Amino acid sequence: MNHRSPVFRLAASFFVFVLVALGLPGSARAFVKDVANFTLKNGMQVVVIPDHRAPVVTHMVWYKVGAADEPVGQAGIAHFLEHLMFKGTPANPNGAFSKYVASVGGQENAFTSSDYTAYFQRVAKEHLADMMRLEADRMENLVLTKDVVDPERDVIMEERRSRTDNNPSAQLSEALEATLWFEHPYGRPVIGWMNEMEKLSLEDAISYYDRYYTPNNAILIVAGDVNADEVKQLAEETYGKLERRAEPPPRLRPEEPVHRTHRMVRLESPLVTQPSLTRSYVVPSYTTADRKGLAGEAEALDLFAELLAGGSTSALYQKLVVEEKVAVSIGGYYRGTALDDGELVFFATPAPETTLEQLEAAIDREMAAFLKSEITEETLARVKRSVIATSVYAQDSQQTLARVFGTALTTGRSVEDVLGWTDRIRAVTADQILSVGLKYLDKNQSATGYLLPAPEASRS
């Protein structure tokens, strides 16, 4: 069903790229005024983002739980719950919520990542109260029975088959993440491993729902043609009546050991027509940079990724696509929004006469050259403008705006962090950018994936 959207860490590169770009904790200053932030008595956080351009609202509930919080052996349960939430409650059975949204011409969606699970609707403002009533209802009263769970398990397994198992690029991404992370569950795909998905039981679903779907683990975000007082009153009448059903455990995931090897993953398949290369480095996220006292490093990484590989003006693109013509495309981004560490990701497609080995050697060489180069004041100013502008443009979408706050708040950041981002980006120096590059572009902290056409259906 189309309202069950991205399983983030899973999706193909392009898709991830788009989402990450949108998900950055960008400055909301250009549009956003008077963001309100308060907490209900039962511990549910509320963020209100006034946006009076049209009489619509985006209503979202974010849970501070994702695939990286799943019990061992139950990979996929977070995303499974996302599906089950569309089933029904005694008061609103058989997908009544979705039917209602459709009947008033609204849109709805849900998504699961490693760090969060979120549900949202975009409707005309007069339907906001109903959205809150229905969302609050399924937070507490979801019906989970064998009749509900068993057929939906087939649905998620089929989703995995079509999105991942039949897609060499997705298979490679999955294996790349699994080799990049030895201990941390970011190495586990959000959709789950098939062998664990097929064993997900009714009891697993109930236990996960009871543990995590409780108001003190949730964040309500309302963006749109509303003010904080209205939202507060409605929230108290709906979500405010829910009981704290559980105290979710601290989100302490296993940490990575020191890595001293470069890892490679290689997939050859007859389904691949165009070879490509991906390289991921583990680096601090916005959250872990703060946690480790590395203030400013995440902002510098954002600019570093943009300068080195963000778009057609970047150093790698100019050198390897435009000048040397060894690649037909190249790009990269910083995945900085995460409760635990983030990633620097690069991807490239070789020119027809270039092998992946040659392309990789050229990328390594140009990365090293970039780290020895100078960043002029003019370049620095340009890249800051570009990064800030991307964030500002993204806010033109009410949904994206709400999402920026949702991802921040479920990954250990605050509303203030989001609002202060532009100023922190402006303060980054050229030295800081090259320093984080030198510090983190260490091949032993990375994994490289090769995706190759298979000359024949051979197994070795």
Add this chain to the structure above:
Amino acid sequence: MNHRSPVFRLAASFFVFVLVALGLPGSARAFVKDVANFTLKNGMQVVVIPDHRAPVVTHMVWYKVGAADEPVGQAGIAHFLEHLMFKGTPANPNGAFSKYVASVGGQENAFTSSDYTAYFQRVAKEHLADMMRLEADRMENLVLTKDVVDPERDVIMEERRSRTDNNPSAQLSEALEATLWFEHPYGRPVIGWMNEMEKLSLEDAISYYDRYYTPNNAILIVAGDVNADEVKQLAEETYGKLERRAEPPPRLRPEEPVHRTHRMVRLESPLVTQPSLTRSYVVPSYTTADRKGLAGEAEALDLFAELLAGGSTSALYQKLVVEEKVAVSIGGYYRGTALDDGELVFFATPAPETTLEQLEAAIDREMAAFLKSEITEETLARVKRSVIATSVYAQDSQQTLARVFGTALTTGRSVEDVLGWTDRIRAVTADQILSVGLKYLDKNQSATGYLLPAPEASRS
């Protein structure tokens, strides 16, 4: 301290090789008669292996717990407990057990693997009763306090530093296992990851000890100049008086997802003088072959490994070392003794003018050629004689003999399985050997490691 021996999955290749060869569930028929096997009332299993060649006994206690059973985030706790067991009890404080063994001219040792933890002493037969008394005492009465635990944590951390962190070959092995296994804890080093070891607490140690060090989770093995009745009486007077302190949980580890990529790990270090290559494939162990209804596959894998890469008569050695001279050494073995899946492991050192890439391509080519070749009756007979003889020779050591039963019983096998091994090896056909080769020599089920000298102290 030298009685704290191998952390198996960790050790450098050569070492693993030796242990695995000894640890094979070899036939014990040549020497072993009248192996007795019974269970005490508290659930402790007992195996008695009469060996009257000399008036000595080997006394072992094996616990059905190892590093693959550790709680998430506590990598290293199994091996840590092994260390702590040498500290003391109220009745025998300050290493009194070890002092006693030394005073009577005995030997002692202990070892931890992914699947088991074992303690043993070799003493003159008149000291057997004391060994049993002392071992039973520390199964129930180990003193675990902050004073004991804190300094010993420094010892295991130092052990990791010297054995792994300063050893590129060990670092590579560790990373290779971690990329070979995505979900199964066989990907985690037995000694632990430093970042988790440094957090192992007194509470962790107590909880692990209380959960697993209980007679119903232990196996007593006595080999030597004894008979079953004597041992039974002594065991009832010592171990038989211990209470079942806990019911250890079922040993259900996360299973691997389907793998569709070949993984590579590369480590360059100035400490490496000689490049080398290792390739590991996940294959059934003796235990999982049975569990999955693949009778005979483990035995066929044992012979397959021997034919392809076991010693200087093997196909790979003859072709690549003797004939083409692209390698100066090459070898391989089947790690078939495991509660969950096993591995087929190959390793090679290139000739001076050969790169690892060239050597790997040559190995792939020769593996493919071997799978298309024919195994003559004569070759088959020779390799069976050789594999059986290795196992028979190993039994010349009383300790190895006891160890064969200990590894079998802690990894889901029985005394009968061990005793019947020779006959099952004799029954394997040439077709079965080539079939398991074709089935399991799939590069997507493998990881390859390159160990290389670093030309300079460079980071990328």
